[in-house]
Amino acid sequence: MSSFGVTSMAILEVYFRFLWKMKGSGEVLRSEMFATFSLSVGVAVGLGIIVFGIAYMPFHEGLVHKRLLVAPIANVPYFARVDVAHQLDHSDKFKGVPYRLFLGLKGVEEEDPTNELENFSNNKLQQN
Known part of the structure; x- marks a missing residue:
């Protein structure tokens, strides 16, 4: 049920944003620019952590501690x-x-x- 609420809020936000752009004050708030920038930085950091984690599993847990079968790379x-x-x-x-x-x-x-x-x-x- 909560995912329905979050999805509904996202749909409304997108709808009203397009409506706001079409009626057009034309100006972009600084807080919006900051939010967009911080979101892109957050995504980059998150992807970096995910990539390191994906690389960490086979190499550290498999190769070093022998918890996974990684015979070809050993x-x-x-x-x-x-x-x-x-x-x-x-x-x-x-x-x-x-x-x-x-x-x-x-x-x-x-x-x-x-x-x-x-x-x-x-x-x-x-x-x-």
């Missing part, structure tokens, strides 16, 4: 390094460097004056 070297980067985040090595889901180990190499990171990642890649 053998891709890039995704194997993403898995290593996630495990590195949960280890005590390198003071728990911040994990970047889709960037993998990029930027972590700068914090590793020795080749300990390379040894850690090679060991993890050989285990997979």
